[in-house]
Amino acid sequence: EKEKQPVLLALSALINHACPTAQEISALVSIKQSIGIGWVVLGFIKRNLCDVLLGSLDLSGFSLGVKYLHLVLCSLPLGPGFVETLKCGSNVCKEPLLSVFLSSLRGDRGRPSSASSSSSVFAFLKTFI
8 A cells, every 4th residue: 555655646746736626637538549637636535635626527528338437437536516417418418328327316336235325427517507
């Protein structure tokens, strides 16, 4: 665990220095060429390992498959102040992505179906487009 600390600190410093906006993070997680770095940024935000805020996520340009949408939705930070606005495009609202999206709406983030609604990505949404 201790040997991971310098790597985490370095990555955190890089993310904080870059200070990606919600628009930039949305773009990163929407295409194959950058989904990896977008996922890392989401993970750091979710675990409070960086000072970047993510008040909104725009998936209207999402062009990946089911497993990537699931990865993005499961990586979103939960709680007040995080992802208060979610925008979805027509691609996300069609099968097979729609099933994954609706599953996340119900709070199924890879947990048993008895998971509480507070585990839902959407429990704290103020705006859904």
